[in-house]
Amino acid sequence: MTxxxxxxxxxxxxRPDLTEGIFLAYGPDTGLVRETAQTLVRYFSGEKGQGTEVVTFEGSELDADPSRLAIEARTPSLFGDKRIIRVRGAGKSLVMTLTEIRDDPQGAIVILEAGNLTPKDALRAxxxxxxxxxxxxxxxxxxxxIAILIRDTFSKNGIRAGNDAISTLREVLGNDREITRRELEKLxxxxxxSKVLTEEDVITLCADNAALVIDQIADAAGTGHAQKLEDAINRAIGNAVDPQRLLATALIHFNMLRRLRAEVDTGRSVRDVLDNARPKPHFSRRAAIEQQVRLWSDAALANACERLQVVTGESRRKSGLxxxxxRRTMLALCMVAADR
Structure with missing residues:
Protein backbone atom coordinates (compact mmCIF):
# COMPACT_ATOMS: atom_id res chain seq x y z
CA MET A 1 0.00 0.00 0.00
CA THR A 2 1.57 3.25 -1.15
CA ARG A 15 11.18 5.60 -12.19
CA PRO A 16 8.00 3.74 -11.17
CA ASP A 17 8.55 1.04 -8.56
CA LEU A 18 6.08 -1.34 -10.21
CA THR A 19 6.30 -3.11 -13.56
CA GLU A 20 2.62 -4.13 -13.58
CA GLY A 21 -0.58 -3.28 -11.77
CA ILE A 22 -3.11 -0.45 -11.52
CA PHE A 23 -2.09 3.20 -11.77
CA LEU A 24 -4.69 5.86 -10.95
CA ALA A 25 -4.05 9.45 -12.04
CA TYR A 26 -6.71 11.63 -10.42
CA GLY A 27 -7.33 15.25 -9.42
CA PRO A 28 -8.90 18.57 -10.41
CA ASP A 29 -6.25 19.44 -13.02
CA THR A 30 -7.49 17.44 -16.00
CA GLY A 31 -4.52 18.54 -18.09
CA LEU A 32 -2.07 17.16 -15.55
CA VAL A 33 -4.12 13.96 -15.15
CA ARG A 34 -3.88 13.38 -18.90
CA GLU A 35 -0.19 14.24 -18.99
CA THR A 36 0.53 11.85 -16.08
CA ALA A 37 -1.27 9.01 -17.85
CA GLN A 38 0.60 9.72 -21.08
CA THR A 39 3.91 9.70 -19.21
CA LEU A 40 3.11 6.28 -17.77
CA VAL A 41 2.16 4.94 -21.20
CA ARG A 42 5.44 6.18 -22.66
CA TYR A 43 7.47 4.76 -19.77
CA PHE A 44 5.96 1.27 -19.91
CA SER A 45 5.99 1.22 -23.71
CA GLY A 46 9.72 1.78 -23.76
CA GLU A 47 11.70 4.09 -25.98
CA LYS A 48 10.44 2.58 -29.25
CA GLY A 49 7.21 1.03 -28.01
CA GLN A 50 8.13 -2.34 -29.50
CA GLY A 51 6.48 -5.38 -27.94
CA THR A 52 3.76 -3.25 -26.35
CA GLU A 53 0.04 -3.17 -27.07
CA VAL A 54 -1.99 -0.21 -25.81
CA VAL A 55 -5.78 -0.49 -25.56
CA THR A 56 -7.72 2.69 -24.74
CA PHE A 57 -11.25 2.92 -23.35
CA GLU A 58 -13.53 5.77 -22.40
CA GLY A 59 -15.04 5.23 -18.96
CA SER A 60 -18.53 5.52 -20.46
CA GLU A 61 -17.77 2.52 -22.71
CA LEU A 62 -17.12 0.32 -19.69
CA ASP A 63 -19.98 1.51 -17.48
CA ALA A 64 -22.45 -0.88 -19.12
CA ASP A 65 -20.01 -3.82 -19.20
CA PRO A 66 -17.03 -3.36 -16.82
CA SER A 67 -15.95 -6.97 -17.43
CA ARG A 68 -14.47 -5.86 -20.76
CA LEU A 69 -11.63 -4.36 -18.76
CA ALA A 70 -10.81 -7.69 -17.10
CA ILE A 71 -11.02 -9.50 -20.42
CA GLU A 72 -8.56 -7.08 -22.02
CA ALA A 73 -6.23 -7.30 -19.01
CA ARG A 74 -6.19 -11.13 -19.18
CA THR A 75 -5.85 -11.37 -22.95
CA PRO A 76 -2.24 -12.09 -24.02
CA SER A 77 -0.69 -9.34 -26.12
CA LEU A 78 -0.48 -10.02 -29.83
CA PHE A 79 2.81 -8.13 -30.10
CA GLY A 80 4.81 -9.03 -27.02
CA ASP A 81 4.74 -9.46 -23.28
CA LYS A 82 3.48 -5.95 -22.37
CA ARG A 83 -0.17 -5.01 -22.42
CA ILE A 84 -1.34 -1.55 -21.38
CA ILE A 85 -5.01 -0.73 -20.81
CA ARG A 86 -5.79 2.96 -20.48
CA VAL A 87 -9.18 4.18 -19.25
CA ARG A 88 -10.17 7.83 -19.54
CA GLY A 89 -12.89 9.03 -17.19
CA ALA A 90 -12.70 5.99 -14.93
CA GLY A 91 -15.42 5.66 -12.27
CA LYS A 92 -16.83 3.46 -9.52
CA SER A 93 -18.33 1.00 -11.98
CA LEU A 94 -14.86 -0.50 -12.45
CA VAL A 95 -14.23 -1.30 -8.78
CA MET A 96 -15.45 -4.92 -8.85
CA THR A 97 -13.57 -5.70 -12.05
CA LEU A 98 -10.38 -4.10 -10.74
CA THR A 99 -10.66 -6.16 -7.55
CA GLU A 100 -10.04 -9.23 -9.73
CA ILE A 101 -6.85 -7.67 -11.12
CA ARG A 102 -5.29 -5.83 -8.19
CA ASP A 103 -3.62 -8.77 -6.42
CA ASP A 104 -2.54 -10.63 -9.56
CA PRO A 105 -2.12 -8.36 -12.59
CA GLN A 106 -0.46 -11.13 -14.63
CA GLY A 107 1.71 -8.58 -16.40
CA ALA A 108 -1.13 -6.21 -17.23
CA ILE A 109 -0.68 -2.47 -16.77
CA VAL A 110 -3.96 -0.62 -16.15
CA ILE A 111 -3.75 3.19 -16.27
CA LEU A 112 -6.83 5.03 -15.04
CA GLU A 113 -7.70 8.72 -15.41
CA ALA A 114 -10.25 10.21 -13.03
CA GLY A 115 -11.44 13.50 -11.58
CA ASN A 116 -10.93 14.78 -8.04
CA LEU A 117 -11.46 11.80 -5.70
CA THR A 118 -11.72 11.87 -1.92
CA PRO A 119 -9.82 9.28 0.16
CA LYS A 120 -13.13 7.49 0.78
CA ASP A 121 -13.96 7.15 -2.91
CA ALA A 122 -14.26 3.45 -3.72
CA LEU A 123 -11.98 3.60 -6.77
CA ARG A 124 -9.22 5.52 -5.02
CA ALA A 125 -9.52 3.41 -1.86
CA ILE A 146 5.30 26.03 -12.92
CA ALA A 147 8.57 27.94 -12.60
CA ILE A 148 10.46 24.63 -12.56
CA LEU A 149 8.50 23.37 -15.57
CA ILE A 150 9.23 26.58 -17.51
CA ARG A 151 12.96 26.48 -16.78
CA ASP A 152 13.25 22.74 -17.49
CA THR A 153 11.43 23.09 -20.81
CA PHE A 154 13.63 25.94 -21.98
CA SER A 155 16.78 24.20 -20.75
CA LYS A 156 15.99 20.96 -22.62
CA ASN A 157 15.47 22.94 -25.82
CA GLY A 158 18.59 25.08 -25.40
CA ILE A 159 16.60 28.31 -25.10
CA ARG A 160 17.90 31.25 -23.08
CA ALA A 161 15.19 33.26 -21.32
CA GLY A 162 15.86 36.05 -18.85
CA ASN A 163 14.30 36.21 -15.41
CA ASP A 164 11.95 38.96 -16.58
CA ALA A 165 10.66 36.74 -19.42
CA ILE A 166 10.14 33.80 -17.06
CA SER A 167 8.42 35.98 -14.44
CA THR A 168 6.09 37.48 -17.03
CA LEU A 169 5.31 34.04 -18.44
CA ARG A 170 4.46 32.76 -14.97
CA GLU A 171 2.11 35.69 -14.47
CA VAL A 172 0.20 35.17 -17.71
CA LEU A 173 -0.10 31.39 -17.34
CA GLY A 174 -2.83 29.83 -15.28
CA ASN A 175 -2.56 26.62 -13.28
CA ASP A 176 -3.82 24.13 -15.84
CA ARG A 177 -0.96 21.90 -16.97
CA GLU A 178 -2.36 21.26 -20.44
CA ILE A 179 -2.67 24.98 -21.19
CA THR A 180 0.81 25.57 -19.77
CA ARG A 181 2.25 22.87 -22.03
CA ARG A 182 0.59 24.38 -25.11
CA GLU A 183 1.95 27.83 -24.34
CA LEU A 184 5.45 26.45 -23.73
CA GLU A 185 5.35 24.48 -26.97
CA LYS A 186 4.40 27.67 -28.81
CA LEU A 187 7.33 29.56 -27.29
CA SER A 194 17.21 32.19 -32.25
CA LYS A 195 17.31 30.12 -29.01
CA VAL A 196 16.47 33.34 -27.15
CA LEU A 197 13.21 34.52 -25.57
CA THR A 198 12.59 38.02 -24.29
CA GLU A 199 9.87 39.45 -22.08
CA GLU A 200 8.44 41.20 -25.15
CA ASP A 201 8.23 37.84 -26.97
CA VAL A 202 6.27 36.35 -24.07
CA ILE A 203 3.84 39.26 -23.94
CA THR A 204 3.30 39.19 -27.71
CA LEU A 205 2.74 35.44 -27.92
CA CYS A 206 1.01 34.55 -24.66
CA ALA A 207 -0.55 37.54 -22.97
CA ASP A 208 -4.06 38.84 -23.39
CA ASN A 209 -3.17 41.92 -25.42
CA ALA A 210 -6.57 43.51 -24.84
CA ALA A 211 -6.10 43.22 -21.08
CA LEU A 212 -2.60 44.68 -21.34
CA VAL A 213 -3.70 47.75 -23.25
CA ILE A 214 -6.57 48.32 -20.81
CA ASP A 215 -4.06 48.29 -17.95
CA GLN A 216 -1.93 50.78 -19.88
CA ILE A 217 -4.93 53.12 -20.22
CA ALA A 218 -5.63 53.01 -16.49
CA ASP A 219 -2.00 53.55 -15.53
CA ALA A 220 -1.47 56.37 -18.01
CA ALA A 221 -4.52 58.22 -16.70
CA GLY A 222 -3.65 57.54 -13.07
CA THR A 223 -0.09 58.83 -13.45
CA GLY A 224 -0.96 61.87 -15.57
CA HIS A 225 0.66 60.89 -18.90
CA ALA A 226 -1.65 62.31 -21.58
CA GLN A 227 0.27 61.11 -24.64
CA LYS A 228 0.55 57.55 -23.30
CA LEU A 229 -3.15 57.67 -22.52
CA GLU A 230 -4.11 58.72 -26.03
CA ASP A 231 -1.86 56.08 -27.61
CA ALA A 232 -3.26 53.33 -25.39
CA ILE A 233 -6.89 54.33 -26.05
CA ASN A 234 -6.24 54.38 -29.79
CA ARG A 235 -4.76 50.86 -29.61
CA ALA A 236 -7.74 49.60 -27.60
CA ILE A 237 -10.30 51.12 -29.95
CA GLY A 238 -8.28 49.86 -32.92
CA ASN A 239 -8.52 46.35 -31.45
CA ALA A 240 -12.30 46.73 -31.18
CA VAL A 241 -12.38 46.84 -27.37
CA ASP A 242 -15.84 48.05 -26.30
CA PRO A 243 -15.67 51.56 -24.73
CA GLN A 244 -18.13 50.42 -22.07
CA ARG A 245 -15.73 47.64 -21.12
CA LEU A 246 -13.00 50.28 -20.88
CA LEU A 247 -15.16 52.41 -18.60
CA ALA A 248 -16.02 49.45 -16.36
CA THR A 249 -12.35 48.49 -16.07
CA ALA A 250 -11.34 52.08 -15.29
CA LEU A 251 -13.90 52.19 -12.48
CA ILE A 252 -12.53 48.92 -11.07
CA HIS A 253 -9.01 50.36 -11.25
CA PHE A 254 -9.82 53.57 -9.38
CA ASN A 255 -11.82 51.67 -6.78
CA MET A 256 -8.78 49.46 -6.26
CA LEU A 257 -6.59 52.55 -5.83
CA ARG A 258 -9.04 53.90 -3.26
CA ARG A 259 -8.89 50.67 -1.22
CA LEU A 260 -5.10 50.78 -1.25
CA ARG A 261 -5.08 54.47 -0.34
CA ALA A 262 -7.40 53.80 2.61
CA GLU A 263 -4.92 51.29 4.00
CA VAL A 264 -2.05 53.75 3.55
CA ASP A 265 -4.06 56.37 5.42
CA THR A 266 -4.11 54.08 8.47
CA GLY A 267 -0.35 54.51 8.74
CA ARG A 268 0.97 51.61 6.68
CA SER A 269 3.61 52.17 4.02
CA VAL A 270 2.65 51.97 0.35
CA ARG A 271 5.09 49.12 -0.22
CA ASP A 272 3.72 47.12 2.68
CA VAL A 273 0.18 47.61 1.41
CA LEU A 274 1.13 46.44 -2.10
CA ASP A 275 3.10 43.47 -0.73
CA ASN A 276 -0.03 42.24 1.03
CA ALA A 277 -2.61 43.22 -1.58
CA ARG A 278 -4.97 40.51 -2.84
CA PRO A 279 -4.93 40.05 -5.72
CA LYS A 280 -1.32 41.19 -5.90
CA PRO A 281 -0.62 43.65 -8.75
CA HIS A 282 1.44 42.29 -11.62
CA PHE A 283 5.08 43.09 -10.97
CA SER A 284 5.33 45.02 -14.24
CA ARG A 285 2.65 47.47 -12.99
CA ARG A 286 3.81 47.76 -9.40
CA ALA A 287 5.82 50.96 -9.84
CA ALA A 288 2.94 52.67 -11.67
CA ILE A 289 0.39 51.62 -9.05
CA GLU A 290 2.67 52.71 -6.21
CA GLN A 291 3.03 56.11 -7.88
CA GLN A 292 -0.74 56.44 -8.25
CA VAL A 293 -1.42 55.56 -4.61
CA ARG A 294 1.02 58.29 -3.60
CA LEU A 295 -0.40 60.84 -6.06
CA TRP A 296 -4.09 60.49 -5.30
CA SER A 297 -5.83 61.36 -2.04
CA ASP A 298 -8.88 59.46 -0.86
CA ALA A 299 -11.10 62.45 -1.63
CA ALA A 300 -9.74 62.74 -5.17
CA LEU A 301 -10.20 59.01 -5.77
CA ALA A 302 -13.76 59.21 -4.44
CA ASN A 303 -14.49 61.98 -6.94
CA ALA A 304 -12.90 59.98 -9.75
CA CYS A 305 -14.99 56.90 -8.93
CA GLU A 306 -18.17 58.97 -8.76
CA ARG A 307 -17.40 60.59 -12.10
CA LEU A 308 -16.75 57.22 -13.74
CA GLN A 309 -20.00 55.80 -12.36
CA VAL A 310 -21.98 58.73 -13.78
CA VAL A 311 -20.32 58.47 -17.19
CA THR A 312 -20.81 54.69 -17.27
CA GLY A 313 -24.54 55.18 -16.80
CA GLU A 314 -24.63 57.90 -19.43
CA SER A 315 -22.72 55.73 -21.94
CA ARG A 316 -25.36 53.01 -21.57
CA ARG A 317 -28.14 55.47 -22.35
CA LYS A 318 -26.18 56.99 -25.25
CA SER A 319 -24.20 54.06 -26.61
CA GLY A 320 -23.25 55.97 -29.75
CA LEU A 321 -21.32 58.48 -27.60
CA ARG A 327 -11.98 59.63 -23.91
CA ARG A 328 -13.18 62.87 -22.33
CA THR A 329 -13.45 61.37 -18.85
CA MET A 330 -10.08 59.63 -18.89
CA LEU A 331 -8.33 62.76 -20.15
CA ALA A 332 -9.95 64.79 -17.35
CA LEU A 333 -8.71 62.27 -14.76
CA CYS A 334 -5.28 62.30 -16.39
CA MET A 335 -5.15 66.09 -15.98
CA VAL A 336 -6.05 65.76 -12.29
CA ALA A 337 -3.09 63.41 -11.81
CA ALA A 338 -0.76 65.64 -13.83
CA ASP A 339 -1.57 68.61 -11.58
CA ARG A 340 -0.82 66.80 -8.34
Missing amino acids: ALKAHEVARFLS LVDAAKFGRSLPCYADSDET VLYAAQ AETLF
Whole structure:
Protein backbone atom coordinates (compact mmCIF):
# COMPACT_ATOMS: atom_id res chain seq x y z
CA MET A 1 0.00 0.00 0.00
CA THR A 2 1.57 3.25 -1.15
CA ALA A 3 -0.34 6.54 -1.15
CA LEU A 4 1.78 9.11 -2.95
CA LYS A 5 1.73 12.80 -2.11
CA ALA A 6 1.34 15.30 -4.95
CA HIS A 7 4.98 16.43 -4.68
CA GLU A 8 6.18 12.81 -4.98
CA VAL A 9 4.48 12.10 -8.30
CA ALA A 10 7.17 13.58 -10.56
CA ARG A 11 9.87 11.48 -8.91
CA PHE A 12 7.70 8.37 -9.16
CA LEU A 13 7.03 8.97 -12.86
CA SER A 14 10.76 9.12 -13.59
CA ARG A 15 11.18 5.60 -12.19
CA PRO A 16 8.00 3.74 -11.17
CA ASP A 17 8.55 1.04 -8.56
CA LEU A 18 6.08 -1.34 -10.21
CA THR A 19 6.30 -3.11 -13.56
CA GLU A 20 2.62 -4.13 -13.58
CA GLY A 21 -0.58 -3.28 -11.77
CA ILE A 22 -3.11 -0.45 -11.52
CA PHE A 23 -2.09 3.20 -11.77
CA LEU A 24 -4.69 5.86 -10.95
CA ALA A 25 -4.05 9.45 -12.04
CA TYR A 26 -6.71 11.63 -10.42
CA GLY A 27 -7.33 15.25 -9.42
CA PRO A 28 -8.90 18.57 -10.41
CA ASP A 29 -6.25 19.44 -13.02
CA THR A 30 -7.49 17.44 -16.00
CA GLY A 31 -4.52 18.54 -18.09
CA LEU A 32 -2.07 17.16 -15.55
CA VAL A 33 -4.12 13.96 -15.15
CA ARG A 34 -3.88 13.38 -18.90
CA GLU A 35 -0.19 14.24 -18.99
CA THR A 36 0.53 11.85 -16.08
CA ALA A 37 -1.27 9.01 -17.85
CA GLN A 38 0.60 9.72 -21.08
CA THR A 39 3.91 9.70 -19.21
CA LEU A 40 3.11 6.28 -17.77
CA VAL A 41 2.16 4.94 -21.20
CA ARG A 42 5.44 6.18 -22.66
CA TYR A 43 7.47 4.76 -19.77
CA PHE A 44 5.96 1.27 -19.91
CA SER A 45 5.99 1.22 -23.71
CA GLY A 46 9.72 1.78 -23.76
CA GLU A 47 11.70 4.09 -25.98
CA LYS A 48 10.44 2.58 -29.25
CA GLY A 49 7.21 1.03 -28.01
CA GLN A 50 8.13 -2.34 -29.50
CA GLY A 51 6.48 -5.38 -27.94
CA THR A 52 3.76 -3.25 -26.35
CA GLU A 53 0.04 -3.17 -27.07
CA VAL A 54 -1.99 -0.21 -25.81
CA VAL A 55 -5.78 -0.49 -25.56
CA THR A 56 -7.72 2.69 -24.74
CA PHE A 57 -11.25 2.92 -23.35
CA GLU A 58 -13.53 5.77 -22.40
CA GLY A 59 -15.04 5.23 -18.96
CA SER A 60 -18.53 5.52 -20.46
CA GLU A 61 -17.77 2.52 -22.71
CA LEU A 62 -17.12 0.32 -19.69
CA ASP A 63 -19.98 1.51 -17.48
CA ALA A 64 -22.45 -0.88 -19.12
CA ASP A 65 -20.01 -3.82 -19.20
CA PRO A 66 -17.03 -3.36 -16.82
CA SER A 67 -15.95 -6.97 -17.43
CA ARG A 68 -14.47 -5.86 -20.76
CA LEU A 69 -11.63 -4.36 -18.76
CA ALA A 70 -10.81 -7.69 -17.10
CA ILE A 71 -11.02 -9.50 -20.42
CA GLU A 72 -8.56 -7.08 -22.02
CA ALA A 73 -6.23 -7.30 -19.01
CA ARG A 74 -6.19 -11.13 -19.18
CA THR A 75 -5.85 -11.37 -22.95
CA PRO A 76 -2.24 -12.09 -24.02
CA SER A 77 -0.69 -9.34 -26.12
CA LEU A 78 -0.48 -10.02 -29.83
CA PHE A 79 2.81 -8.13 -30.10
CA GLY A 80 4.81 -9.03 -27.02
CA ASP A 81 4.74 -9.46 -23.28
CA LYS A 82 3.48 -5.95 -22.37
CA ARG A 83 -0.17 -5.01 -22.42
CA ILE A 84 -1.34 -1.55 -21.38
CA ILE A 85 -5.01 -0.73 -20.81
CA ARG A 86 -5.79 2.96 -20.48
CA VAL A 87 -9.18 4.18 -19.25
CA ARG A 88 -10.17 7.83 -19.54
CA GLY A 89 -12.89 9.03 -17.19
CA ALA A 90 -12.70 5.99 -14.93
CA GLY A 91 -15.42 5.66 -12.27
CA LYS A 92 -16.83 3.46 -9.52
CA SER A 93 -18.33 1.00 -11.98
CA LEU A 94 -14.86 -0.50 -12.45
CA VAL A 95 -14.23 -1.30 -8.78
CA MET A 96 -15.45 -4.92 -8.85
CA THR A 97 -13.57 -5.70 -12.05
CA LEU A 98 -10.38 -4.10 -10.74
CA THR A 99 -10.66 -6.16 -7.55
CA GLU A 100 -10.04 -9.23 -9.73
CA ILE A 101 -6.85 -7.67 -11.12
CA ARG A 102 -5.29 -5.83 -8.19
CA ASP A 103 -3.62 -8.77 -6.42
CA ASP A 104 -2.54 -10.63 -9.56
CA PRO A 105 -2.12 -8.36 -12.59
CA GLN A 106 -0.46 -11.13 -14.63
CA GLY A 107 1.71 -8.58 -16.40
CA ALA A 108 -1.13 -6.21 -17.23
CA ILE A 109 -0.68 -2.47 -16.77
CA VAL A 110 -3.96 -0.62 -16.15
CA ILE A 111 -3.75 3.19 -16.27
CA LEU A 112 -6.83 5.03 -15.04
CA GLU A 113 -7.70 8.72 -15.41
CA ALA A 114 -10.25 10.21 -13.03
CA GLY A 115 -11.44 13.50 -11.58
CA ASN A 116 -10.93 14.78 -8.04
CA LEU A 117 -11.46 11.80 -5.70
CA THR A 118 -11.72 11.87 -1.92
CA PRO A 119 -9.82 9.28 0.16
CA LYS A 120 -13.13 7.49 0.78
CA ASP A 121 -13.96 7.15 -2.91
CA ALA A 122 -14.26 3.45 -3.72
CA LEU A 123 -11.98 3.60 -6.77
CA ARG A 124 -9.22 5.52 -5.02
CA ALA A 125 -9.52 3.41 -1.86
CA LEU A 126 -9.10 0.22 -3.88
CA VAL A 127 -5.96 1.44 -5.64
CA ASP A 128 -4.51 2.96 -2.46
CA ALA A 129 -4.82 -0.39 -0.70
CA ALA A 130 -3.58 -2.57 -3.57
CA LYS A 131 -0.12 -4.16 -3.42
CA PHE A 132 0.11 -3.63 -7.17
CA GLY A 133 -1.51 -0.22 -7.18
CA ARG A 134 -0.37 3.39 -7.10
CA SER A 135 -2.55 6.49 -6.83
CA LEU A 136 -1.07 9.63 -8.38
CA PRO A 137 -2.74 12.89 -7.25
CA CYS A 138 -2.74 15.66 -9.86
CA TYR A 139 -3.42 19.06 -8.34
CA ALA A 140 -3.13 22.51 -9.92
CA ASP A 141 0.42 23.72 -10.33
CA SER A 142 1.91 26.06 -7.74
CA ASP A 143 4.15 29.02 -8.57
CA GLU A 144 7.15 26.82 -7.77
CA THR A 145 6.16 23.85 -9.92
CA ILE A 146 5.30 26.03 -12.92
CA ALA A 147 8.57 27.94 -12.60
CA ILE A 148 10.46 24.63 -12.56
CA LEU A 149 8.50 23.37 -15.57
CA ILE A 150 9.23 26.58 -17.51
CA ARG A 151 12.96 26.48 -16.78
CA ASP A 152 13.25 22.74 -17.49
CA THR A 153 11.43 23.09 -20.81
CA PHE A 154 13.63 25.94 -21.98
CA SER A 155 16.78 24.20 -20.75
CA LYS A 156 15.99 20.96 -22.62
CA ASN A 157 15.47 22.94 -25.82
CA GLY A 158 18.59 25.08 -25.40
CA ILE A 159 16.60 28.31 -25.10
CA ARG A 160 17.90 31.25 -23.08
CA ALA A 161 15.19 33.26 -21.32
CA GLY A 162 15.86 36.05 -18.85
CA ASN A 163 14.30 36.21 -15.41
CA ASP A 164 11.95 38.96 -16.58
CA ALA A 165 10.66 36.74 -19.42
CA ILE A 166 10.14 33.80 -17.06
CA SER A 167 8.42 35.98 -14.44
CA THR A 168 6.09 37.48 -17.03
CA LEU A 169 5.31 34.04 -18.44
CA ARG A 170 4.46 32.76 -14.97
CA GLU A 171 2.11 35.69 -14.47
CA VAL A 172 0.20 35.17 -17.71
CA LEU A 173 -0.10 31.39 -17.34
CA GLY A 174 -2.83 29.83 -15.28
CA ASN A 175 -2.56 26.62 -13.28
CA ASP A 176 -3.82 24.13 -15.84
CA ARG A 177 -0.96 21.90 -16.97
CA GLU A 178 -2.36 21.26 -20.44
CA ILE A 179 -2.67 24.98 -21.19
CA THR A 180 0.81 25.57 -19.77
CA ARG A 181 2.25 22.87 -22.03
CA ARG A 182 0.59 24.38 -25.11
CA GLU A 183 1.95 27.83 -24.34
CA LEU A 184 5.45 26.45 -23.73
CA GLU A 185 5.35 24.48 -26.97
CA LYS A 186 4.40 27.67 -28.81
CA LEU A 187 7.33 29.56 -27.29
CA VAL A 188 9.79 26.73 -27.98
CA LEU A 189 8.71 26.65 -31.63
CA TYR A 190 9.02 30.45 -31.88
CA ALA A 191 12.57 30.39 -30.47
CA ALA A 192 13.69 27.30 -32.37
CA GLN A 193 16.15 29.30 -34.47
CA SER A 194 17.21 32.19 -32.25
CA LYS A 195 17.31 30.12 -29.01
CA VAL A 196 16.47 33.34 -27.15
CA LEU A 197 13.21 34.52 -25.57
CA THR A 198 12.59 38.02 -24.29
CA GLU A 199 9.87 39.45 -22.08
CA GLU A 200 8.44 41.20 -25.15
CA ASP A 201 8.23 37.84 -26.97
CA VAL A 202 6.27 36.35 -24.07
CA ILE A 203 3.84 39.26 -23.94
CA THR A 204 3.30 39.19 -27.71
CA LEU A 205 2.74 35.44 -27.92
CA CYS A 206 1.01 34.55 -24.66
CA ALA A 207 -0.55 37.54 -22.97
CA ASP A 208 -4.06 38.84 -23.39
CA ASN A 209 -3.17 41.92 -25.42
CA ALA A 210 -6.57 43.51 -24.84
CA ALA A 211 -6.10 43.22 -21.08
CA LEU A 212 -2.60 44.68 -21.34
CA VAL A 213 -3.70 47.75 -23.25
CA ILE A 214 -6.57 48.32 -20.81
CA ASP A 215 -4.06 48.29 -17.95
CA GLN A 216 -1.93 50.78 -19.88
CA ILE A 217 -4.93 53.12 -20.22
CA ALA A 218 -5.63 53.01 -16.49
CA ASP A 219 -2.00 53.55 -15.53
CA ALA A 220 -1.47 56.37 -18.01
CA ALA A 221 -4.52 58.22 -16.70
CA GLY A 222 -3.65 57.54 -13.07
CA THR A 223 -0.09 58.83 -13.45
CA GLY A 224 -0.96 61.87 -15.57
CA HIS A 225 0.66 60.89 -18.90
CA ALA A 226 -1.65 62.31 -21.58
CA GLN A 227 0.27 61.11 -24.64
CA LYS A 228 0.55 57.55 -23.30
CA LEU A 229 -3.15 57.67 -22.52
CA GLU A 230 -4.11 58.72 -26.03
CA ASP A 231 -1.86 56.08 -27.61
CA ALA A 232 -3.26 53.33 -25.39
CA ILE A 233 -6.89 54.33 -26.05
CA ASN A 234 -6.24 54.38 -29.79
CA ARG A 235 -4.76 50.86 -29.61
CA ALA A 236 -7.74 49.60 -27.60
CA ILE A 237 -10.30 51.12 -29.95
CA GLY A 238 -8.28 49.86 -32.92
CA ASN A 239 -8.52 46.35 -31.45
CA ALA A 240 -12.30 46.73 -31.18
CA VAL A 241 -12.38 46.84 -27.37
CA ASP A 242 -15.84 48.05 -26.30
CA PRO A 243 -15.67 51.56 -24.73
CA GLN A 244 -18.13 50.42 -22.07
CA ARG A 245 -15.73 47.64 -21.12
CA LEU A 246 -13.00 50.28 -20.88
CA LEU A 247 -15.16 52.41 -18.60
CA ALA A 248 -16.02 49.45 -16.36
CA THR A 249 -12.35 48.49 -16.07
CA ALA A 250 -11.34 52.08 -15.29
CA LEU A 251 -13.90 52.19 -12.48
CA ILE A 252 -12.53 48.92 -11.07
CA HIS A 253 -9.01 50.36 -11.25
CA PHE A 254 -9.82 53.57 -9.38
CA ASN A 255 -11.82 51.67 -6.78
CA MET A 256 -8.78 49.46 -6.26
CA LEU A 257 -6.59 52.55 -5.83
CA ARG A 258 -9.04 53.90 -3.26
CA ARG A 259 -8.89 50.67 -1.22
CA LEU A 260 -5.10 50.78 -1.25
CA ARG A 261 -5.08 54.47 -0.34
CA ALA A 262 -7.40 53.80 2.61
CA GLU A 263 -4.92 51.29 4.00
CA VAL A 264 -2.05 53.75 3.55
CA ASP A 265 -4.06 56.37 5.42
CA THR A 266 -4.11 54.08 8.47
CA GLY A 267 -0.35 54.51 8.74
CA ARG A 268 0.97 51.61 6.68
CA SER A 269 3.61 52.17 4.02
CA VAL A 270 2.65 51.97 0.35
CA ARG A 271 5.09 49.12 -0.22
CA ASP A 272 3.72 47.12 2.68
CA VAL A 273 0.18 47.61 1.41
CA LEU A 274 1.13 46.44 -2.10
CA ASP A 275 3.10 43.47 -0.73
CA ASN A 276 -0.03 42.24 1.03
CA ALA A 277 -2.61 43.22 -1.58
CA ARG A 278 -4.97 40.51 -2.84
CA PRO A 279 -4.93 40.05 -5.72
CA LYS A 280 -1.32 41.19 -5.90
CA PRO A 281 -0.62 43.65 -8.75
CA HIS A 282 1.44 42.29 -11.62
CA PHE A 283 5.08 43.09 -10.97
CA SER A 284 5.33 45.02 -14.24
CA ARG A 285 2.65 47.47 -12.99
CA ARG A 286 3.81 47.76 -9.40
CA ALA A 287 5.82 50.96 -9.84
CA ALA A 288 2.94 52.67 -11.67
CA ILE A 289 0.39 51.62 -9.05
CA GLU A 290 2.67 52.71 -6.21
CA GLN A 291 3.03 56.11 -7.88
CA GLN A 292 -0.74 56.44 -8.25
CA VAL A 293 -1.42 55.56 -4.61
CA ARG A 294 1.02 58.29 -3.60
CA LEU A 295 -0.40 60.84 -6.06
CA TRP A 296 -4.09 60.49 -5.30
CA SER A 297 -5.83 61.36 -2.04
CA ASP A 298 -8.88 59.46 -0.86
CA ALA A 299 -11.10 62.45 -1.63
CA ALA A 300 -9.74 62.74 -5.17
CA LEU A 301 -10.20 59.01 -5.77
CA ALA A 302 -13.76 59.21 -4.44
CA ASN A 303 -14.49 61.98 -6.94
CA ALA A 304 -12.90 59.98 -9.75
CA CYS A 305 -14.99 56.90 -8.93
CA GLU A 306 -18.17 58.97 -8.76
CA ARG A 307 -17.40 60.59 -12.10
CA LEU A 308 -16.75 57.22 -13.74
CA GLN A 309 -20.00 55.80 -12.36
CA VAL A 310 -21.98 58.73 -13.78
CA VAL A 311 -20.32 58.47 -17.19
CA THR A 312 -20.81 54.69 -17.27
CA GLY A 313 -24.54 55.18 -16.80
CA GLU A 314 -24.63 57.90 -19.43
CA SER A 315 -22.72 55.73 -21.94
CA ARG A 316 -25.36 53.01 -21.57
CA ARG A 317 -28.14 55.47 -22.35
CA LYS A 318 -26.18 56.99 -25.25
CA SER A 319 -24.20 54.06 -26.61
CA GLY A 320 -23.25 55.97 -29.75
CA LEU A 321 -21.32 58.48 -27.60
CA ALA A 322 -19.60 55.87 -25.41
CA GLU A 323 -16.17 56.32 -26.97
CA THR A 324 -16.32 60.12 -26.80
CA LEU A 325 -17.49 60.03 -23.18
CA PHE A 326 -14.72 57.60 -22.27
CA ARG A 327 -11.98 59.63 -23.91
CA ARG A 328 -13.18 62.87 -22.33
CA THR A 329 -13.45 61.37 -18.85
CA MET A 330 -10.08 59.63 -18.89
CA LEU A 331 -8.33 62.76 -20.15
CA ALA A 332 -9.95 64.79 -17.35
CA LEU A 333 -8.71 62.27 -14.76
CA CYS A 334 -5.28 62.30 -16.39
CA MET A 335 -5.15 66.09 -15.98
CA VAL A 336 -6.05 65.76 -12.29
CA ALA A 337 -3.09 63.41 -11.81
CA ALA A 338 -0.76 65.64 -13.83
CA ASP A 339 -1.57 68.61 -11.58
CA ARG A 340 -0.82 66.80 -8.34
